[in-house]
Amino acid sequence: MSDPQLPKASLYVYKRSIWSAVPLLALEEKGYGPDEVIIKQVDLSEGDNFTPSYLRVNHNGTVPTLVVPLSTTLDPEIESRYKAIRDTKACHVAIVEFLDKSRSPQSHTHTTSAAPAPVLAPATIAFVTASNKVIELLHSDAGNPNELMWLNARDDSELAELSAQFVPFLTSKIRALDELIEGNKNAEVKVSEKTVLFWENKRLATMAILDVLKDGAKGSQELDASAQLKRDEYFKAARSAWFNVRDVFMQLHKEMIGPYVLGDQLSVADLHLAAWLARLAMLSGATASDDGNTIVRKIEAHVGNGFGLPKDFSVAEARRRSGLPTLNIPPNERQSRFAAFWDAMKERSSWKKVYADDLH
Ligand SMILES: N[C@@H](CCC(=O)N[C@@H](CS)C(=O)NCC(=O)O)C(=O)O
Structure with missing residues (x-):
């Protein structure tokens, strides 16, 4: 049985995010019990990933993030300390590797689940090399699957479809960033300049896609010269991404x-x-x-x-x-x-x- 006193790990995810799916699959494959890792939803469409409190968890403002208690102490009297693992990739300590190691076939302590805990790490050096590749x-x-999603239109009719699907998401993301930027101007305790720059860069990148998608329902002949140029450049990038x-x-x-x-x-x-x-x-x-x-x-x-x-x-x-x-x-x-x-x-x-x- 899990001890309610023990600090738990939290996994921050967004339901429609591709890289969030990786640790969620790992939790199931490793047989973690439903109450062993707290799943916290971060709504990317509401800009929840850009709030100062989430940026303290993951300064990249991305999901997934796994926050794990440091096991230096199991004494509930002493405030537990946490560390955040901010990437699904295997380049350093990555989320899936951590989940893999934390529940092994031998150790069944602090677990509510009787499910098997298969090892997900490759068994040989050759396999490690292939797996990393x-x-x-x-x-x-x-x-990049997110890039391919934003660039998933190579003609006017595909652009109209993509636009209907994503304009609300992008608009609400911009609104969230605007509120953060404006709110900070009037706040008593301001965030760092680095955070403001981060928000402004995210806003610019989001605006660049929204600029093209917002006109997605219009036919080419309805666009002014500047909008037409942006659309042409977008199609060029989209064709190249889908070619590569x-x-x-x-x-x-x-x-x-x-x-x-x-x-x-x-x-x-x-x-x-x-x-x-x-x-x-x-x-x-x-x-x-x-x-x-x-x-x-x-x-x-x-x-x-x-x-x-x-x-x-x-x-x-x-x-x-x-x-x-x-x-x-x-x-x-x-x-x-x-x-x-x-x-x-x-x-x-x-x-x-x-x-x-x-x-x-
Ligand atoms: N290298 C990171 C990439 C994570 C990532 O790109 N997450 C996307 C969702 S799948 C995200 O949070 N995007 C939010 C944003 O850029 O606004 C990983 O593998 O965990």
């Missing part, structure tokens, strides 16, 4: 053993890949109920320019390795590794929980 690729500039993601896919393909990144066993890299692929699939018009072959087809069509992922993975083998029925599967049928990965991942209770309300 995959995680780096997924977090690279060329693979082909290379990320091909490099990932080379690293994947299948059906999971490192073969039969789920590891840290799969949690990043699951979140990334879910986002790419969503941006390509897929839904959570689509199977692996369907999401691959939709992604290929959306990336366009004749893009095709190699179909070199045995369907029967993929299903056998993921513990799925292999009845009526022709032995020579092949599919993309991403399709096999998707079908394997979709069966897991972690995935079903995180994507219960559809892809994000």
Whole structure:
């Protein structure tokens, strides 16, 4: 049983954020009990991530963040101290690595859950290298899933759709930043200049996208010269981003053993890949109920320019390795590794929980 006196870890997330999905998947995969880590929602659309109190937790103003009590003392009389882990990536101490190590198959102290605690860290040096490469690729500039979301329109009709979807979100984000900037001017205790600069830069970056999206419902002929120029530049950036993601896919393909990144066993890299692929699939018009072959087809069509992922993975083998029925599967049928990965991942209770309300 967990001791109510013990300080708990808090995980700050936003429900529609891609990188929040990674530690949420990890919590399920590691068998953490529901009361072991407090989940705190940070509403990015309301600018909750920019408030001075959240910036004290994570000065980057991003989710996810895991705040863990330092285990220097377990004495409830002494105020517990906390440290924040601000990144999902594996470059230093990252959130998923921390969650992985904190609940091991051997230690079942301070836990309310009897669920198994599989090790998610890769088992060999070669696997660590492959896993890190995959995680780096997924977090690279060329693979940036948030960038691909903001740049998910390469013609007028796609822009109209994207605009209807995101103008309210961006408008409310700007409003939140304005309130913080204005509020600080009149406040008795002011925030640092660095924080004001941070808010102003976030405002500029958000405004640059909103500037293009706010006119999204208009046809090209209704735009003035400056708006037309902005739209042209946006399309140029969008085409280039969606062109460059082909290379990320091909490099990932080379690293994947299948059906999971490192073969039969789920590891840290799969949690990043699951979140990334879910986002790419969503941006390509897929839904959570689509199977692996369907999401691959939709992604290929959306990336366009004749893009095709190699179909070199045995369907029967993929299903056998993921513990799925292999009845009526022709032995020579092949599919993309991403399709096999998707079908394997979709069966897991972690995935079903995180994507219960559809892809994000
Ligand atoms: N490198 C960070 C990236 C986190 C990140 O980009 N988070 C996004 C949501 S998925 C965010 O908080 N964006 C808020 C903003 O930029 O306003 C990680 O891997 O944790």
